[in-house]
Each structure stands twice: as structure tokens, then as C-alpha cells.
Amino acid sequence: MLSATGWGVLAGGAVLTPVGYALGYGEAAALGVTCVLAVAVAVLWTLPAPVLGAERQITPSRVGRGDPAEGRLTLTNTGGRTRRGLRAVDRCGERDITVDVPPLRPGTAHELRYALPTARRGRVPVGPLRLERTDPLGLARRMRPYGGSDTLLVRPRVCPLPVLPSGQAHHVEGPASDTADDGSLTFHALREYVLGDDLRRVHWRSTARTGTLMVRQMVDVSLPHTTLVLDTRRRAYASEDDFELAVDCAASVAYAAARSHFPVHLVSEAGPVLHTDGSGNDGEALLDGLAVVERSDLRSVTAAFDGLENHRGGGALVVVTGTGDTRGLSAVDRVRRRFDRVTMLRVGAEAAAMRDVSGPASDVPQLHVASLDELLAGWRWEAVR
Incomplete structure (x- = not known):
């Protein structure tokens, strides 16, 4: 064309x-x-279509917001003529990334590297790749698609936080413990027997069905657990950057608990987001789930607390909201007595100016956060309070 x-x-x-x-x-x-x-x-x-092989690789496929990620494109000339005047055009989200391709002799391969945008969270579709051949004067061009699409998952940024004490003892074996007191255990999963397992936990019905000795793996429910309320309302934040910072703060709190193998329950006014029991690779699952959280148009955050009225009691409640509209945040008073500890994070660029201003649920400890560095400093102080 x-x-x-x-x-x-x-x-x-x-x-x-x-x-x-x-x-x-x-x-x-x-x-x-x-x-x-x-x-x-x-x-x-x-007019002649180039005979090329193209292979794309995204490294890494999961990355924190703002961290570097790159596409690696390997082009191989499988034809019998040297190819010149080629450009690789890769679609990344809503923008095109164009890279010039050097002359390719028959049978040779060349690797191209280009940076991928990671400024915003979410699933970023990469591709399909197009190879564009143009004449020296730029009067005509021919495009040909190669391969399919890949996905770059941009997750929230996290900072290392200590686990907020919630009045319960930390079990040294973590939540999936076979040595905790029986009164604090609930069934978690079945697994194959290993030498040293208590024979009283053998599940004979599954053993007979599978032909393999199976035992019950139990979860220590006495462990400190964290309930996290993330306010995703548009009106709660002055800008999109403030909302992204709020998600980063929520991710940091949740990841700190999951990294220590403690249960995490994450909700918003739009409904439950994710629940982990402290086993497996929960930290990665939390970051993946928060990578796709979007802002809502709801007027009040009250619905986020409705499901917490039947909370079994104990643990820490952390509320993450912005510096804007506070409608519905007073509902924290209805559920705060069911938790050992309650903390509210007011996140946004204007947080510094609000430190001397009383907000909703003023008797609830509040941290005003304008950056992840401020979250780290304030959270450490809150953890030893």
C-alpha cells in the first residue's frame, strides 16, 4: 500500500x-x-513478501509498576535473499513500538530488544507483531502480521513492611501446620503421606480410592489474619495517580502478611477481591489480583463493611482510602470491635496537608501517606505502637 x-x-x-x-x-x-x-x-x-521467522519473548512477564520490562524479538531470514528496509512494529496496549531491522542475510538471525511501557497497572496486550517493508524513499510499504499476542502483567509496586501485630501469637510453622494445637486446626487439603506424619490423620477413604496413602493437611486458624478494605471509588481520590498509590499501599500490606504465610481477606465496596488462607504462593496471587483492580463509580464505601459484621473476630483491619470523598467510611465503627486492631490509611498527594485535620472515624488511628516511603516510615511506627 x-x-x-x-x-x-x-x-x-x-x-x-x-x-x-x-x-x-x-x-x-x-x-x-x-x-x-x-x-x-x-x-x-x-511487493515481494519477506520469508522470515519471528519469535517474541517478554521478560519478565510479570513486573511491578514502573519497573523495567522488555520485549525480545528474534528474526530469522529463512529465504534465499538478503532482506533490507524492514521495520518491526509491535502493538503494546494502545501504542505502537517501532524498531528498525538491520539487513538480514539468508540463514541469519538477529535479536531486537525494546522497552515495554509499565507506568500503569493491568494486563497489557503485546502484539500482534507486524513486519513493515518500505522502499528507500518511503513511498510504499507492505505489512505482514507474524505470530499471536502475549500479555505483560503490570502489578502494583510494593515496599517491605512488617506484619501488623493483631493480638494473637504467631505460629512458627505457618498456617499449614501439622504441629499446632488440635483445637486451632481446620481441614485444608489432602496430600501424600511422608515419613513422620501422624497416622491418625490418614484419610482412609481417599487412600482406598487412589491406592496411595493420603493424609489430611490442617490449617492453623489461630494465626494472625489481616482484613483489608480497599476503597476503589473514583470520588475518593483526587487523581488517578492517587488511586494507583492506594493500590500500591494495599498490595504492600497484603503482601507483607502473605509473605509470612498469614491469611489475608481483601474486599472493596464492589465486593470481595481475593481471599488467601496463608498457604502456597499467596503473595504472588495477591499481586496478580490487585493488578487488575479498577476504580468504581459507587457513591459510598459502606458495602465493603457489610460483610464484615459476621467476622469471626480478631486479627487486624486495615482500611485504605483516599483524601477525597469520605462517604460511608464511618461504617468502620460498626465492625471495629470485631478486630483486635484497626488502622486507616489516607492516601494521596494532599495527605501531608491533612495530618492535622480530623477525618471520619477520628478515634481510629490514621496514617496519611503521600508516597511509599511515607507508608514504610508510618507503618513501622504503627507496628510498635
């Missing part, structure tokens, strides 16, 4: 040629013919 320049040259040639002949201007007619011939040569130049 012709580029914008190519269409302009063709139109100029189509006008100059007949006008020059009609008015007796040989130079104008010659220029018009040259323009038409240049477009014809450009089309013939780009």
Missing part, C-alpha cells in the same frame, strides 16, 4: 504529466512522469 507521501507523489505526477504536455512545459511533464515511475518502482520494491 502507498504511504501518505506516496499518494501525494502519485497525485502530483498525475497532474503534472498531462498539464505539462498540454501547455508545452516539457520539464513539468518530465517531472510528472518521474513521479509516477518512482511510485511504480516503490510498489515493485515492496
Whole structure:
């Protein structure tokens, strides 16, 4: 297909040629013919389809917001001619990333690397890849898609936080413990027997069905657990950057608990987000879940606390909200007595100016956070309070 320049040259040639002949201007007619011939040569130049192999790799496939990620594209010339004038165009989200390809001799391969945008959370589709061949004058080009699409998952940024004490003892074995007191254990899963397991926990029905000795794995429910309320309302935040910082704060709190293998329950006014029991790779699952959290248009955050009225009691409650609209935040008073500890994070660029201003549920400890560095400093103080 012709580029914008190519269409302009063709139109100029189509006008100059007949006008020059009609008015007796040989130079104008010659220029018009040259323009038409240049477009014809450009089309013939780009007509042959390149015979190439293309393979893309995203490294890493999961990355924190703002951290570097790159695409690695390996092009192999599987044809019998040297290919020149190629450009690789890779679609990344809503923008195109264009990389020039050096001449490829037959049978040779070349790796291209290019940075991928990671400024915003979410699933960023990468691809499909297009190879663009243009003539030296840029009059014509030919595009051909290669391969499919990949996904780059941009997750929240986290800072290392201590676990907020909640009045319960930390079990040294973590939540999936086979040595905790029986009164604090609930069934978690079945697994194969290993030498040293208590034979009283053998599940004989599953053993007979599978032919493999299976035992019950129990969860220590006496462990400190964290309930996290994330306010996702648009009106609660002055800007999108403030909301992104709030998600980063929520991710940091949740990841600190999950990293210590403690249960985490994450909710918003739009409903439950994620629940982990402290086993497995819960920290990664929390970051993946928070990577796709979006802002809501609800007016009040009250609904986030409705499901907490039946909370079994104990643990820490952390409320993450912005510096804007506070409608519904007073509902924390209804549920605060069911938790050992309650903390509210007021997140946003204006947080520093609000430190001396009473907010909703003023008797609940509040941390005003304008950056992750301030969260780290304030959270450490709160943890030893």
C-alpha cells in the first residue's frame, strides 16, 4: 500500500504529466512522469513478501509498576535473499513500538530488544507483531502480521513492611501446620503421606480410592489474619495517580502478611477481591489480583463493611482510602470491635496537608501517606505502637 507521501507523489505526477504536455512545459511533464515511475518502482520494491521467522519473548512477564520490562524479538531470514528496509512494529496496549531491522542475510538471525511501557497497572496486550517493508524513499510499504499476542502483567509496586501485630501469637510453622494445637486446626487439603506424619490423620477413604496413602493437611486458624478494605471509588481520590498509590499501599500490606504465610481477606465496596488462607504462593496471587483492580463509580464505601459484621473476630483491619470523598467510611465503627486492631490509611498527594485535620472515624488511628516511603516510615511506627 502507498504511504501518505506516496499518494501525494502519485497525485502530483498525475497532474503534472498531462498539464505539462498540454501547455508545452516539457520539464513539468518530465517531472510528472518521474513521479509516477518512482511510485511504480516503490510498489515493485515492496511487493515481494519477506520469508522470515519471528519469535517474541517478554521478560519478565510479570513486573511491578514502573519497573523495567522488555520485549525480545528474534528474526530469522529463512529465504534465499538478503532482506533490507524492514521495520518491526509491535502493538503494546494502545501504542505502537517501532524498531528498525538491520539487513538480514539468508540463514541469519538477529535479536531486537525494546522497552515495554509499565507506568500503569493491568494486563497489557503485546502484539500482534507486524513486519513493515518500505522502499528507500518511503513511498510504499507492505505489512505482514507474524505470530499471536502475549500479555505483560503490570502489578502494583510494593515496599517491605512488617506484619501488623493483631493480638494473637504467631505460629512458627505457618498456617499449614501439622504441629499446632488440635483445637486451632481446620481441614485444608489432602496430600501424600511422608515419613513422620501422624497416622491418625490418614484419610482412609481417599487412600482406598487412589491406592496411595493420603493424609489430611490442617490449617492453623489461630494465626494472625489481616482484613483489608480497599476503597476503589473514583470520588475518593483526587487523581488517578492517587488511586494507583492506594493500590500500591494495599498490595504492600497484603503482601507483607502473605509473605509470612498469614491469611489475608481483601474486599472493596464492589465486593470481595481475593481471599488467601496463608498457604502456597499467596503473595504472588495477591499481586496478580490487585493488578487488575479498577476504580468504581459507587457513591459510598459502606458495602465493603457489610460483610464484615459476621467476622469471626480478631486479627487486624486495615482500611485504605483516599483524601477525597469520605462517604460511608464511618461504617468502620460498626465492625471495629470485631478486630483486635484497626488502622486507616489516607492516601494521596494532599495527605501531608491533612495530618492535622480530623477525618471520619477520628478515634481510629490514621496514617496519611503521600508516597511509599511515607507508608514504610508510618507503618513501622504503627507496628510498635
